[in-house]
Amino acid sequence: MNHCLYCYFKADADDAALLSRLRALQSALQARTGVPGRLLRRRDDAGTWMEVYEGxxxxDAFLHAWLEISVECGLxxxxxxxEWFQPLA
Structure with missing residues (x-):
């Protein structure tokens, strides 16, 4: 069964350094796990950002890699x- 991770947090709406670290995280995660990520922000609150990982x-292995790479990327x-989700049967 495939799972989805939705992870949200507050950030400065134009924090270029944070955006760069998040992109590095997602690149390293995809290289290590094969799971691509997306970055989103709320339409009505540019300071609420979200990481999305699907499939x-x-x-458990993904979470371990995500946490480890987060440290490596300064996050x-x-x-x-x-928030973890899985498809309905």
């Missing part, structure tokens, strides 16, 4: 809220 076959201190 995750091994949620460990970012207060992110994770």
């Amino acid at each position: 995750i076959s091994d949620a 460990a201190a970012l207060s992110r809220h994770e």
Whole structure:
């Protein structure tokens, strides 16, 4: 069964350094896990950002890689809220 991770957090709407670190995270994650990521922000609140990862076959391995690479990319201190979903049968 595939899983999806939706992770949201607050950021400055134009934080170019954070955006660069998030793109590095997603590039490294895709290289390590094969799962591409997307970055979104709320339409009505440009300071709420979201990472989206879909099609995750091994949620535990992905989470481990996501946390490890987050540290490597300088994102460990970012207060992110994770939401995990899976398809309905």
